[in-house]
Amino acid sequence: ITSQEAGTRFALKQARDERDRLRERLENIESERQQILEETKQQAELELEEVRREIRQVRRKLRDAESLNRLKKLQKETEDVEEELQIAMDLEPMVDEPKKPRRKPHDLRVGDTVLITPLGAKGQIVTLDKREAEVTVGRLHMRARLEELELKKREEMEEVEQSSGRVNVQSPGMELDLRGRRVDESLQILDQYLDTAFLSNLPWVRIIHGKGTGRLREAVRQSLQSNSHVHSWEEGRDGEGGAGVTVVKFVSE
CATH class of the missing domain: 3.30.1370.110 (Ribosomal Protein S8; Chain: A, domain 1)
Known part of the structure; x- marks a missing residue:
């Protein structure tokens, strides 16, 4: 065998050895990659399960809170009813007075002396529109609906007490x-x-x-x-x- 052939065989053997080494390294890398993927998958599943557990806890707390809120609302409504019943027991029932027919605007004039029937107070009309009138009662000015006013003749009127700014009603x-x-x-x-x-x-x-x-x-x-x-x-x-x-x-x- 010539020295050239020997050199060629040696180079070929080195190339095969390098190929085998690289193939083995590639197999090791693939094995490590699979192991890393498996570990990552397991870790991800653990983390996912932890998230699911936390979600279940939050949902359970929300259900408990809703039940508690409904209970508190029901208790408050019950207390309100009891409170109003207690107040109602101490009151006389209200009786609506029959409504008087609406008085026509032309029945009353500015300057007329009138009786404000709901108040039992007497006064004088200072302004007037289709529905209401402004009436002076002593030192007070108040508005009243026309159907609440009753026209009075001067001889029917009693003297209005003005010393304190209020009238006796x-x-x-x-x-x-x-x-x-x-x-x-x-x-x-x-x-x-x-x-x-x-x-x-x-x-x-x-x-x-x-x-x-x-x-x-x-x-x-x-x-x-x-x-x-x-x-x-x-x-x-x-x-x-x-x-x-x-x-x-x-x-x-």
Whole structure:
């Protein structure tokens, strides 16, 4: 064998050895890759299971919270009903007075002396439109619907007391119950009641509006803020009906 052939055989053997080494390395790399993939998959499954467990816990807590909220809401509604029943037991039932026929505008004129029938107060018309009139009662100016005014002849009128700025009218009572009425109707009744209570020299009154959704309560309290007779108001105490009652104090002379 010549030296050239020997060199060729040696180079060929080295090439085969290198090929076998690379093939073995490739097989090792593939095995490691499969192992890494398997470990990664197992880790991902563990993490996924942990997330699923946390989701189940959150859902369970949400169901518990919803049940608790429903229970609290039911308890509050029950307490509201009991509170209103307790208030109602102490009140006389309200009786609506029969409505008088609407008085035509031409029956009344500016300058006429009239009796404001809901208040039992006498005054004089200063302005007039198709539905309402502005009437001076002592030093007060108030608006009244035409059907609430009764025309009086001068010889029928008694002298109005003006020394204190108020007139003597019959007391409407210390409480007004608005429960079961619409908001717009309640506000009209409230304004009329406050006028009468103020003119009859009551120091304070209780407005019973109930709790319910709170819509009537908020409307009543907003109306009180703009009423010139009202000095202040506060929520009823525990023994007075709580949030279902508003206690109103009138301005003093």
